[in-house]
Amino acid sequence: MEKLLEFKGVSKSYRSKSALNNISFGVEPGKIIGLLGTNGSGKSTLMKIAAGLMPASAGTTTVMGVPVGLATKSVVSFMPDHPLTESWMKVRDAVGFYRDFYSDFDEEKARKMLDFMNLHERDRVSSLSKGMNERLQLTLTLSRQAKLYLLDEPIGGVDPVARTKILDAIVEFYSEDSSLLISTHLVRDIERIFDEVIFIRDGEVVLQEEVEGLRLKHGKSVDDMFKEVFAE
Numbered sequence: 001m002e003k004l005l006e007f008k009g010v011s012k013s014y015r016s017k018s019a020l021n022n023i024s025f026g027v028e029p030g031k032i033i034g035l036l037g038t039n040g041s042g043k044s045t046l047m048k049i050a051a052g053l054m055p056a057s058a059g060t061t062t063v064m065g066v067p068v069g070l071a072t073k074s075v076v077s078f079m080p081d082h083p084l085t086e087s088w089m090k091v092r093d094a095v096g097f098y099r100d101f102y103s104d105f106d107e108e109k110a111r112k113m114l115d116f117m118n119l120h121e122r123d124r125v126s127s128l129s130k131g132m133n134e135r136l137q138l139t140l141t142l143s144r145q146a147k148l149y150l151l152d153e154p155i156g157g158v159d160p161v162a163r164t165k166i167l168d169a170i171v172e173f174y175s176e177d178s179s180l181l182i183s184t185h186l187v188r189d190i191e192r193i194f195d196e197v198i199f200i201r202d203g204e205v206v207l208q209e210e211v212e213g214l215r216l217k218h219g220k221s222v223d224d225m226f227k228e229v230f231a232e
């Protein structure tokens with residue numbers, strides 16, 4: 001099967017600091033994949049390269065067989081680890097901004113998601129709590145009709161109630177002909193939604209496995225495996 005996203009020998013250095021070292025892996029369509037690693041392991045860097053926001057220092061990255069660039073941006077929806085909305089906006093302005101900016105934005109889906117998330121169009125973005133803001137960013141990102149969704153730490157820094165809501169929304173609004181790559185180090189809370197996991201440590205892939213296979217083969221949860229692989 002053709003890979004939806006593929007990294008081949010991708011490396012990235014920031015000046016003399018190496019962040020990614022010869023990364024190769026592929027993502028198939030129709031899967032929710034966890035990109036798991038501790039702080040500084042290279043998750044955000046990898047996501048930014050796949051989103052076409054940052055060039056790699058070496059190697060190739062393709063989306064549906066096409067090298068990452070202008071053409072692939074239209075099928076990739078990226079949620080960075082910081083909000084893209086402006087503080088003057090109300091929720092309705094943020095939705096309008098995405099609708100005007102992305103031709104694949106599905107306003108109907110956005111409204112359903114806002115409702116699910118208990119967000120109101122009249123809410124001011126600046127007055128949203130961190131958890132509510134994460135819900136808004138996720139709504140905007142998933143309301144694009146993309147093929148590949150990249151979510152960088154979508155549950156970082158939010159309380160367990162907000163985490164559950166965010167994960168429920170991902171499962172509820174995920175369309176099965178696309179794939180979702182989700183970076184996090186909060187493995188225990190999120191592992192229930194993954195089909196597959198990729199462990200990244202010091203800029204290198206150390207494991208890629210289907211979650212079911214991993215549980216059968218090692219008799220462990222993803223969280224237990226994560227703690228074992230990343231023990232200091």
Ligand SMILES: Nc1ncnc2c1ncn2[C@@H]1O[C@H](COP(=O)(O)OP(=O)(O)OP(=O)(O)O)[C@@H](O)[C@H]1O
Nearest residue numbers: 014017018019037038039040041042043044045046
């Ligand atoms: N703009 C930058 N300039 C210099 N070094 C950077 C820059 N961005 C990231 N790095 C370094 O590259 C490495 C990988 O960083 P990256 O942000 O990709 O990791 P991460 O897994 O997303 O971390 P976190 O979970 O803390 O967000 C780290 O050592 C980081 O310090």
